[in-house]
Amino acid sequence: MSFPEGFLWGGALAANQAEGAWNVGGKGPSVADVATYKPDADVKDYKAHVFMSMDAIQKAMKDTDDIGYPKRRGIDFYHHYKEDLALFAEMGFKVLRLSIAWSRIFPTGEEAEPNEEGLAFYEEVLKEMRRLNIEPLVTLSHYEMPLHLATKYNGWTDRRVVEYFVRFAKACFDRFGKYVKYWLNFNEVDSIIRHPFTTAGIVPELCGEKGDLACCYQALHHQLVAAGIAAKILHEQWPKAQMGCMLTKLMTYPRTCAPEDVAVTQKKNLENMFYADVQVFGEYPRMILRDLEKHGFEIKMETGDLEILKEGTVDFVSFSYYMSMTESVDPNAERTPGNTVLGVKNPYLESSDWGWQVDPVGLRISLIELYDRYRKPLFIVENGIGAKDTVEADGSVHDPYRIEYFRRHFKEMERAIDDGVELMGYTSWAPIDLISASTNQMSKRYGFIYVDQDDMGNGTLKRSRKDSFYWYQKVIRSNGADMD
Ligand code: BG6
Numbered sequence: 282m283s284f285p286e287g288f289l290w291g292g293a294l295a296a297n298q299a300e301g302a303w304n305v306g307g308k309g310p311s312v313a314d315v316a317t318y319k320p321d322a323d324v325k326d327y328k329a330h331v332f333m334s335m336d337a338i339q340k341a342m343k344d345t346d347d348i349g350y351p352k353r354r355g356i357d358f359y360h361h362y363k364e365d366l367a368l369f370a371e372m373g374f375k376v377l378r379l380s381i382a383w384s385r386i387f388p389t390g391e392e393a394e395p396n397e398e399g400l401a402f403y404e405e406v407l408k409e410m411r412r413l414n415i416e417p418l419v420t421l422s423h424y425e426m427p428l429h430l431a432t433k434y435n436g437w438t439d440r441r442v443v444e445y446f447v448r449f450a451k452a453c454f455d456r457f458g459k460y461v462k463y464w465l466n467f468n469e470v471d472s473i474i475r476h477p478f479t480t481a482g483i484v485p486e487l488c489g490e491k492g493d494l495a496c497c498y499q500a501l502h503h504q505l506v507a508a509g510i511a512a513k514i515l516h517e518q519w520p521k522a523q524m525g526c527m528l529t530k531l532m533t534y535p536r537t538c539a540p541e542d543v544a545v546t547q548k549k550n551l552e553n554m555f556y557a558d559v560q561v562f563g564e565y566p567r568m569i570l571r572d573l574e575k576h577g578f579e580i581k582m583e584t585g586d587l588e589i590l591k592e593g594t595v596d597f598v599s600f601s602y603y604m605s606m607t608e609s610v611d612p613n614a615e616r617t618p619g620n621t622v623l624g625v626k627n628p629y630l631e632s633s634d635w636g637w638q639v640d641p642v643g644l645r646i647s648l649i650e651l652y653d654r655y656r657k658p659l660f661i662v663e664n665g666i667g668a669k670d671t672v673e674a675d676g677s678v679h680d681p682y683r684i685e686y687f688r689r690h691f692k693e694m695e696r697a698i699d700d701g702v703e704l705m706g707y708t709s710w711a712p713i714d715l716i717s718a719s720t721n722q723m724s725k726r727y728g729f730i731y732v733d734q735d736d737m738g739n740g741t742l743k744r745s746r747k748d749s750f751y752w753y754q755k756v757i758r759s760n761g762a763d764m765d
Contacts, residue, residue, distance in 0.1 A: 283695060284761035289416060289706025292369060292729075293378035293663050294358070295423040295468065298715045300382065301355035303347070306398040309388025311425040312436075312482050313352040315341035318721045318736065331476040331621070331719070332485055332493075338432060347738060351721045356713065356732045357742055362406050364744060365713060368730055370413040372750060373757035377415050378662050378708040379406070380423035380468070381457075383449050390427035390445045395452040407460040417461045418662065418708065420527065421450055421511065423468035424479045424718060436482025437473075437500035440583070443507045450511040458519045465599055465662065466508040469529040471556040473501050475621045479718070495578050502580045505559050509593025523596035525660060526560035528553070529620060530600040530651070532643040536609035536625050546608040554654065557598055561655045563591035597705060598655050601663030605630070605643035621719055633666050635725060641689035648697035648704065658703045663710035664690055667717060667725040670747065678731045678747040687753070688764050695761060709753070713744070729753050 297313035304310070315338050322330040347353035358365055369377055383390065385399035410417050430442055469480070474497050477483035481500040485493040512524040531553045535542040555569045564587070573580065606617065606624020617626040618636045630638040644664070651659055666686040670678050687709065698704055714728040723736050729750040734740035755763050 284698065285704075286760070288704070288760060289376040289418075289660075289708075290757040290760075291374040291376035291378065291415070291418075291706065291708045292712025293418075293708035293710050294380070294713070294715065295420070295425070295718070296380045296382035296385070297352050297355070297423065297425040298711070298718060299355045299358035299379075299713070301353065301357040302359035303353035305359065306385065306402060307388060307396040308382065308399060309384040309390075310342065310428040311382060311384040312428055312431055312478060313425050314350060315428065316352055316479070316721055317341070317349050318351055320720055320722055320724075320736065322720050331479060333478040334486060335432070335484055338428070338484070342428075351716045351723060351736070351738065354738050356715050356734060358715075359402070361742065361744070363409060365730075366406075366409050366413055366415065368744060368746070368750075369712060370415060372712070372729065372754045374415050374712070375757070376418050376463075376706055376708060377410060377712075378418040378420065378465075380420035380425065381453055382425050383422065383446075384425065384427040386452055387427060387445070387449050389429035390442070390449070391429065395449075395456075400452070400456050404456060404460075407457055411460055416463065418463045418465065418660075418706075419453070419457065419461050420465040420468050421453060422446070422466065426482045428482075431478065431482030431484060434482075435484055435487040435496065436478075437503045438481075438483060438488070438496045440503060443503050443510070446507045447510050447514070450507075451514060454515055454518050458515075458522065462522050463525065463597075463660075464515060464522060465525045465527045466511055466560075466595075467504055468527050469601060470501075470504060470508075470527060470560075471529050471531075471553060472621065473497050473504070498573060498578045498580055501556075502582065502586070505556075506586050506589050508560060508595075509563075509589040512593035512595060513589070525597040525599040526557050526595045527662060528557045528598070528600040530602045530647045531620070531622055531624075532602070532605035532640065532647050533624060534605065534607045534627065536607040536611070536614055536627075539610075541610045542608065545610050549608050554651075557600075557651075557655065559590060560595045561598060561657060563594045565590075595657070597658040597660055598651060599660040599662040600647070600651065601710065602644050602647055602661060603664060603666075603710075604633075604637040605640040606638060634669055635667050637667075639666070639686060641693045644690050645693035645697045648694065648702045649700060652697075652702040658705045660705045661694070661707045663708065665710040665727045667727050669724060670714075670726045670731060672731065676745055678745070680747045680749050683729075683747070683749045684752045687749070687756075691756065691761060691764055
């Protein structure tokens, strides 16, 4: 069995990493707009790298240009979207995942009415996608909440943010519902624990004595409630639309077959999946609640919250998959960086230029595990390799390493489908070079399309096709039959 007919091949973007135009069209600043260029971030101390202080936020807001804040300029998708969509259509995209910048619609998050210019922008993008027969897959929240909600309320720790988010989601459903069938609520909902500011606008110093981890779990509960309300509204308003959850699939193997290593790994995997568990099953796993209780974290719930979780479950499960790692109880085991995580090194795997361990078989294992657990259609909405590309004298970019990465992952997807996994589609991260989320680098390139811009923002922004562009075009055209 090969890829099913109608398989949704495409790519994925996020507004904050692609659009630029951070203060254009009435857009308010978002948490992404204060993120600084950090090429030398100590990946082994990820917290120090992503935690934001009020001082750092205030300093960033005094700087009104984009020097040092690459996400403010992105790749200027805001002004280039027609050209970019045309290139995606040329590759044969059936689907494009993109996100709506919340602060383009509600600049501070607190406004009673949405910003018309922001709505109009996305409506034009969606219309153009429909014209090109590209199905939109829209993420409501991808690391870009209004900065004002972070500084005033300490982000999602405050219950009032639920209402502001629901207002935003509703404005999106009202205006874009006629163009969009597939929605995602929170990008990598589990990432709140790893980078609380980016994901939920949490400034640790505002958390007080209870500490940032307690804030994170409270904020997470608010996000899960907001996701439940949003799903319910969507289903009532647009009965044919579907809502998905989105998980970072952090595949972890035991470092050895010592039962202690297996047990610690099992815990890690359960902790990773519990975010999706809540959104699929409509309830918190008992063992997770027990664990939080043991650590002294008490989630404050309001009357009706448990019903909201039950009634607002998702229709499909989406996830990002980049790498795998191992776990061990041995404190001396060598650790290695991954997608904002540190895991124990796997001697059987090679790593990317950024040290992420490449593991195509882990994708197959993840697909089988998630499908068996949830019995819901799956959607791979991020997968790809950040690499340093070289532009040849004639302007071409030869990227056999990228083609190889995708080919190996696609083969494993095919095997999982053959084993009976229901896979709706696949969107690569990212089909066009853009600003990396963690280090804010342009030089960490993911695309099939090269963008002429360096880390400092120099360049013409000209788009050009890499070798992988033609390869992916061929894969899509043959619905995965031709991967040579
Ligand atoms: C995912 C995020 O975790 O990883 C994306 O959803 C991000 O926003 C991607 O870009 C790759 O990470 P990075 O840091 O290499 O851009």
